[in-house]
Amino acid sequence: ADFLQRGGDRGGRPSREFGVNTTEGFFSGGSPTAPNAAGGGQKDSGGDNSAMMKKVREEMEAKYKERMERMKADFAEKLKAEQDKAAAEREQFENLISELRADLKKADGR
16 A cells, blocks of 8 residues: 555645645645645546636536527517417408408398
8 A cells, every 4th residue: 555655754644544745734734644655635536626617617508508599599489370370360360350340241131
């Protein structure tokens, strides 16, 4: 268990349970329970971390945009259906009115 020894050489209390130097893990901003010898969870990987965050953010934005586009398309479909329905109802209504007018003319003509 080479990594167990290395944790203790750094001037803190070695934690045999987790295999890290707990004091360094705390003060370097890393996780004190991270199972690596240096103790700092992501101490040295600043560049990788921000690149990963950027990638995650881009993926989330892409999913968000995709969802918004889908919602817009669904809304447009529903709106079109409502408008078609309203147009059909209006046409029926106008047909009914013209039928009633024709009936009135017939009644007046008698």
